[in-house]
Amino acid sequence: MDRKKTVQIGIIILAVAGAAAFFVFGRGDSEAAKYQYFYDLSEKRLYRAPRAGFAPEAGVGGAPGDGVEAVVVGCPDCGTKSLRIAYLKTHTPEYKQKHDAAVRTGVPIEGLTRPWIADHTLVRLVDGDKWYPASSEGGTHIVSEWRRRCPTHGTTEKPVQP
Numbered sequence: 001m002d003r004k005k006t007v008q009i010g011i012i013i014l015a016v017a018g019a020a021a022f023f024v025f026g027r028g029d030s031e032a033a034k035y036q037y038f039y040d041l042s043e044k045r046l047y048r049a050p051r052a053g054f055a056p057e058a059g060v061g062g063a064p065g066d067g068v069e070a071v072v073v074g075c076p077d078c079g080t081k082s083l084r085i086a087y088l089k090t091h092t093p094e095y096k097q098k099h100d101a102a103v104r105t106g107v108p109i110e111g112l113t114r115p116w117i118a119d120h121t122l123v124r125l126v127d128g129d130k131w132y133p134a135s136s137e138g139g140t141h142i143v144s145e146w147r148r149r150c151p152t153h154g155t156t157e158k159p160v161q162p
């Protein structure tokens with residue numbers, strides 16, 4: 001194999017690896033991903049569940065009904081060893097009830113607005129003890145201020161799907 005061909009193949013392999021990395025570190029709301037991360041509060045354990053899951057859900061042990069959604073992030077250049085939980089997400093009992101009824105009946109939730117969703121979506125740091133509505137100052141801070149730079153690569157962390 002001549003040198004030119006070797007270089008070409010090398011470029012193709014890099015391109016494929018790049019595409020794979022993009023897929024794994026795609027945006028959190030990517031439709032392609034079938035699963036999302038959840039976190040069992042009593043077990044303090046991360047697990048994966050179908051994306052259709054809507055927190056709070058059953059969980060995987062300990063107290064029932066304490067499985068919440070986890071936003072997991074990492075440095076794309078470090079791969080899986082850099083992963084950490086940026087924050088946790090769940091919903092008010094009112095929102096959960098409306099959501100489950102909508103799934104059961106096939107009738108969409110009436111009058112759902114972005115402000116209402118933000119008021120009824122709750123976020124918390126994994127070692128925090130207080131849930132904040134996503135619409136509040138504390139909630140906005142948690143959702144928008146989690147990005148760190150990897151000390152090794154200088155790359156900004158991105159959300160990861162399981």
Ligand SMILES: [Zn+2]
Nearest residue numbers: 075078150153
């Ligand atoms: Zn890194």
